[in-house]
Amino acid sequence: MGTKSILFVLLCVAHFCASAQQKTRSNYLGVKVGNLSQEHHASRMYGGLSFEYQLRENSNLYLQYDILFGKDYFRMPLGAPLGFWGGLQVLSNNDTGSIKWGRGALVALLGIIIPEGFGYNFKLNDRLEIAPFVRPLQFESIQSNTTDEDANYAAGSIGLQLHSYLIENSLRFSPYIEGKFHYNEHAHPGYSFGASLSMNLRSKKK
Numbered sequence: 001m002g003t004k005s006i007l008f009v010l011l012c013v014a015h016f017c018a019s020a021q022q023k024t025r026s027n028y029l030g031v032k033v034g035n036l037s038q039e040h041h042a043s044r045m046y047g048g049l050s051f052e053y054q055l056r057e058n059s060n061l062y063l064q065y066d067i068l069f070g071k072d073y074f075r076m077p078l079g080a081p082l083g084f085w086g087g088l089q090v091l092s093n094n095d096t097g098s099i100k101w102g103r104g105a106l107v108a109l110l111g112i113i114i115p116e117g118f119g120y121n122f123k124l125n126d127r128l129e130i131a132p133f134v135r136p137l138q139f140e141s142i143q144s145n146t147t148d149e150d151a152n153y154a155a156g157s158i159g160l161q162l163h164s165y166l167i168e169n170s171l172r173f174s175p176y177i178e179g180k181f182h183y184n185e186h187a188h189p190g191y192s193f194g195a196s197l198s199m200n201l202r203s204k205k206k
Contacts (some may be wrong), residue, residue, distance in 0.1 A: 027201045028052045028172055032066065034194020038180055041142055041188060046070030050196045063115035064135060072143035078154055079114025081139050087110060129163040153182040172198045
């Protein structure tokens with residue numbers, strides 16, 4: 001992929017973002033707190049940032065991203081470390097100059113924008129929605145009960161949220177529960193529950 005191809009991709013991304021601002025979207029950014037309990041790992045609290053991106057105008061399908069921290073715990077979308085690793089692989093080849101760096105940066109960028117999962121919102125009334133979700137692309141670093149070393153896992157979860165909309169939909173309170181597992185010889189099945197409080201980053205039609 002040459003420099004012209006990279007510029008073309010970036011221009012397409014910029015056009016998509018500009019087009020999105022001309023439509024009614026409800027993207028939610030907020031804080032999340034919860035408790036995690038998994039086999040072979042001590043129960044622990046966590047907190048962090050949560051972002052949900054509405055896939056299309058007036059759609060009920062949302063892409064989901066979380067960055068969570070706790071005692072001996074960290075979670076983020078799996079695409080980010082995979083993109084970073086892929087970018088390093090591109091940089092390690094025999095190409096030289098700006099083309100190699102451009103390819104590496106593009107691979108890393110594509111990894112960052114891959115969501116950890118998606119959810120679909122079913123409207124119950126004007127203030128409540130129920131939202132099942134699947135998050136198959138998570139990266140977790142978690143300390144084991146039996147060792148002092150952190151273990152890194154590709155992980156996934158399946159769960160359910162209840163969205164309660166407040167102050168003319170500008171805020172959203174969302175308790176949730178999810179089943180957890182690792183893509184590993186030992187899946188470490190478990191569960192997580194908690195809640196998030198999010199702000200509507202609404203963009204209206206011009």
